[in-house]
Every structure is written in structure tokens, then in C-alpha cells.
Amino acid sequence: MSVPGFSSSLSSPSSASTDGFTSSPPDLGWAPSAASPILCCSPSWSTPSPACAFSGAPEFPAAMPLRPLLCCLAAALLALGGCQTTDPMKASEPAPLEAALAALRERPAWTDHAPLSFPRHPAGVYLKDWYIVLDPGHGGDAHIPGYKRGPTGVREAEINWRVALLLQELLEAEGARVFLTRDGDFDVSNADRAAFANTLPRADGGEGADLFLSLHHNASSNPDSNYTSIWYHGEARWNESVLDLAVILGHSLGRHLRTEVGRTSLLMSDQQMYPQGFRVLRDARVPALLLESSFHSNPAEEQRLRDGFYNLREAYAIYEALCEYAYAGRPTQSLVATEDHPEGFGMVWELDDGLPKNWWGAERERILPSTLQIRLGDNILPHRYDRDTRTVAAILPADTPDGAILSLHFTNFMKRHNHPQRHRIRMEATPPVLEAIGTKRPFAPDPR
Ligand SMILES: [Zn+2]
Structure with a gap:
């Protein structure tokens, strides 16, 4: 593949572009x-x-x-x-x-990297037909002295790009549909990066990616820092489903890159940095995370990040996490009935555990009823769950204000949260309409 601006630097560390x-x-x-x-x-x-x-x-x-x-x-x-x-x-x-x-008695140090190995993951089949947008952070900044660079000048934009290309190869080999927000060394606004994921055309007629991953490397005034952090937008309770992935991603990156696992929280809200969060996450209407895989400001890590095979190590860590995430399913639900009720509107959802229907034991209970909760704003709505039909019913009060948020939560027995969870209620319509927040289409759960 001819890659404007970066093609020479992907060949080997010793022939890396002097640019940067x-x-x-x-x-x-x-x-x-x-x-x-x-x-x-x-x-x-x-x-x-x-x-x-x-x-x-x-x-x-x-x-x-x-x-x-x-x-x-x-x-x-x-x-x-x-x-x-x-x-x-x-x-x-x-x-x-x-x-x-x-x-x-002769154990290696945590920071001793294991030999690189990158076999195809047996569970990669569950990524088939996932729409995944990879967002290599930054770009087009080579002319800015010192901007987003390591101690010897390695550019974060280039590292992000190299990892994205390798990850694209790994995921496409599993049948995932992978798209990059930039295809060269130029900048794209954070709003445009999110919009790209939000409006991605799909073969099923819908739009929007199943997943949006913004790839970055961190920097600190402390040259020793080298931990992995995974960032989500706003409150954790808005992100239950994508946080399932964030945990796996963080552990996988820590294990493969031997970063400082345990030093601080693996998960971070973008509001820890800015009151409004990161634009690239805030604007995303699809499940989105920002990865700070390691620190390019750490001198040793900066040199490792120049190595194409170290970039592959990182890409493989993300790929492995995505395989494990997809294997456990992403539960969802569909509103199957809305009916008048003396106190408001009766609503019935059919729950889907997000797991293949042809697995041995698929007929058994794979949704954990104790995790099932329906909330209207801050209030919990009473519900009735039928395990046989996997349907849940609740009454939406007639005096619900227009624009109120209704959320529905549950997990499957792999402890994976449903998506989408939050809905904005439009009370002008009869019956009321629920607009999913954080997605633009129903998620098709069966990866096969
Ligand atoms: Zn960055």
C-alpha cells in the first residue's frame, strides 16, 4: 500500500524516515x-x-x-x-x-517483553462484518517543532498511524470492515473524525460504526511514566457496554507492551482532562474509546515505538482484545410492543443475549435477571421479566416530560452489558418514541 508521508518509515527501524x-x-x-x-x-x-x-x-x-x-x-x-x-x-x-x-526462582522482570507472537485468534470469527473505525490521532504536524514528539523527536502521529495500519490488516483478515479516519499524514478535525464514524454507510442500510477507536500515545513531564489508559466520554454509567471492551483492551495492552499495570486507574473519563471531555469522544454517536497505549515521552518506550514489530505487538494486543470482546457477545434489545395503560404506556422489550443461537446450551438462561434495570431519569421503574420469552415489561408514566432519558440495563452470562442502553423519549408522538442515544441503528448481534 502506498501511504503518503509514511511509506518509507514502515520498512524497518533502521530505515525509518528521518522526518520526525x-x-x-x-x-x-x-x-x-x-x-x-x-x-x-x-x-x-x-x-x-x-x-x-x-x-x-x-x-x-x-x-x-x-x-x-x-x-x-x-x-x-x-x-x-x-x-x-x-x-x-x-x-x-x-x-x-x-x-x-x-x-x-529466576523470574523475569515484568518489563522483559515476551517473544513476539501474533497468531490468528480462534475467536476472530466473531468479528466478521463488524464495522470498525480506527482513528489514528493527529497528523500533518511534522512542520511544528516539538509538537507531540518524544525526547528524540519521534512523532506521535506517525506511531498512531503505523499501529492503525497493522491493526487494520489484523481485523480485515477476520472479515471485519475497517475504515481509517485519515489515509495519510494530514490532520482531520476531531469533529470530522467522529462524524465519519457516526455516518459510516453500512451494507444493511443503516449508518454508523459498531465501534470507534481513537489511537494515541501519551506524554508526561515525568520521563518514567509508561502506563496504559483507556478513555471514555463523560460518566461511566453512560458507557457500560464499551467499558466492557475498555477493560479487556487495557489489560491486553498492559500485558503485551509491559506497561506500568496497576500504577493508576486503567479507565479514565475525558472529563478528567476537560469539563466538556474530548471532542472526538463527545461527538461520537457510536460506542467510542480513546486509547493511550503507552508513553512516547518515556525515552525507552519512544525507541521501542520506532520498531515496526513493536507497533505490531501493540496492534496485536488491541486485535486480541477485540476478538475476546466479540466472542462474549454484545447484548441488545428491541421494543416489541407499546400499548395504552391506565397509568401511561406499557412497553415491552425482547432481550437478546448477543450470543450465537447455535451454541450448545443456547436454550438455557444466558441473561442475568439480577442485572436487569429500567430507569427513568434517576428513578427506577418497576418491571416484569419473563424468562421463557426473554421479554421485559414496564409502564412509562403518562406525565413523563418530553426529552426524558429512559435507560435499560442488563448483562448476559458473560457479564457483557447491552447496547444501546439510553434513550431519549419523545412524548409528542402516540405512542411515545424512544430514540437510542449512542447509536444510529439497531445492533445486529449475531456475528456469524
Ligand atoms: Zn495524541
Whole structure:
């Protein structure tokens, strides 16, 4: 793919574009070299790691940070008769417990990155036909000295772009329909980025993406900071469904990038930064998150972020989280009846657990009734739930003010929240009309 402005820098770290770098990167000791080959052994109970086939690539990090762990593994494997790299079926005996106990005494540091591996996720099939908008943050800012750059000048806009391209490849391989808010090194207003996701045409005749992810990297005056944070708009209670994804994303990025997991909250409201929040999230009418995967202001992380395979590590972390998220389903509901009632309007919704109907056990209860709640503004409305028909009924009071917010909440047994939850009530119509907030169309829940 020809990528204006960025094509040269995607080839390899050593051939990275000089655009954006104010000086040569320091030698931090992690750069791959022929003198530090990757040990690549598979235990007898597993198939060879994809990393084995990839050992000629610029694996990250190279042998130095992994040496303690690899020595343990090598010792254990040598004790078993050597490194089994060709046919795991011919492997000797499994490792004794003592070897595992001994390995525990030489544990690697959290910041020692595991070998890169990026197999297709078996649950990737559940992403088929999801409409996903990726938003590489910033762009077109190379002429602004020091703007959104790391200590040696690496531009955040370029890192965001590289990760977006790799993530697009990973997701499209699963049949997801992926769209980028920019296709080169130029800026797009935050309002236009959100509008792009809101108005995305769909093959089902609707519009709007299933998911909008704005990709960023963080900066701090503290050069040591390097944690992952996932940002949502406004209040957590407005974002129950997309926060399910935010948690998985945050953990996956922390695990793959070895960021400072546990230092502070994984989840952040954009109102912690600005009273009105981030425009790109505030304007989004589809489930939206902003990812600050790591800190380009951290000198070591900045150098890692120059490496295309480190960018792939990040893209894979996001991809893996999306696979896990889609696998657990996104429940939804449809309003199936509205009828006059002496006290107002009776409303009946049919709940959908968001999970495939052909799974073994699909006929069993997969919605947790204790999580079911219907609210009118701050007040909880009484409801009646029928487990057999999976329908829930409530009465909307006749004196409900026009424009009031009605929300309906529940989770499936994978603890995934329904979407959409919030609706604006239009009382001028008879019966009243519920306009979903945060979506422009009903969500089609069956990914198959
Ligand atoms: Zn940014």
C-alpha cells in the first residue's frame, strides 16, 4: 500500500524516515542484532511457536532482557534431551515439577517483553462484518517543532498511524470492515473524525460504526511514566457496554507492551482532562474509546515505538482484545410492543443475549435477571421479566416530560452489558418514541 508521508518509515527501524527524528536514537541495548540470536524452543506439549518461524525478523526485545528466563528454559530442555524445535511428537518426557519450581526462582522482570507472537485468534470469527473505525490521532504536524514528539523527536502521529495500519490488516483478515479516519499524514478535525464514524454507510442500510477507536500515545513531564489508559466520554454509567471492551483492551495492552499495570486507574473519563471531555469522544454517536497505549515521552518506550514489530505487538494486543470482546457477545434489545395503560404506556422489550443461537446450551438462561434495570431519569421503574420469552415489561408514566432519558440495563452470562442502553423519549408522538442515544441503528448481534 502506498501511504503518503509514511511509506518509507514502515520498512524497518533502521530505515525509518528521518522526518520526525531530531537526532540519532541512542543505543539502549535492546536493538536486534545478528550477535544476539533468539533462543526458540518448544516444550513437548505445544506446537512450535510462530515466533520460531519468525526468528530472522527483528524480534523485540533481543536476548539481553530475556536471558534469565531463557537460561532456565534452555536448562530444563537440555535436561530433557535437547531443544525440540522440529517435531513435538518426538519430544521426550515432560519437564519435572522441580524444573518449574527452579524456574520460579529466576523470574523475569515484568518489563522483559515476551517473544513476539501474533497468531490468528480462534475467536476472530466473531468479528466478521463488524464495522470498525480506527482513528489514528493527529497528523500533518511534522512542520511544528516539538509538537507531540518524544525526547528524540519521534512523532506521535506517525506511531498512531503505523499501529492503525497493522491493526487494520489484523481485523480485515477476520472479515471485519475497517475504515481509517485519515489515509495519510494530514490532520482531520476531531469533529470530522467522529462524524465519519457516526455516518459510516453500512451494507444493511443503516449508518454508523459498531465501534470507534481513537489511537494515541501519551506524554508526561515525568520521563518514567509508561502506563496504559483507556478513555471514555463523560460518566461511566453512560458507557457500560464499551467499558466492557475498555477493560479487556487495557489489560491486553498492559500485558503485551509491559506497561506500568496497576500504577493508576486503567479507565479514565475525558472529563478528567476537560469539563466538556474530548471532542472526538463527545461527538461520537457510536460506542467510542480513546486509547493511550503507552508513553512516547518515556525515552525507552519512544525507541521501542520506532520498531515496526513493536507497533505490531501493540496492534496485536488491541486485535486480541477485540476478538475476546466479540466472542462474549454484545447484548441488545428491541421494543416489541407499546400499548395504552391506565397509568401511561406499557412497553415491552425482547432481550437478546448477543450470543450465537447455535451454541450448545443456547436454550438455557444466558441473561442475568439480577442485572436487569429500567430507569427513568434517576428513578427506577418497576418491571416484569419473563424468562421463557426473554421479554421485559414496564409502564412509562403518562406525565413523563418530553426529552426524558429512559435507560435499560442488563448483562448476559458473560457479564457483557447491552447496547444501546439510553434513550431519549419523545412524548409528542402516540405512542411515545424512544430514540437510542449512542447509536444510529439497531445492533445486529449475531456475528456469524
Ligand atoms: Zn495524541
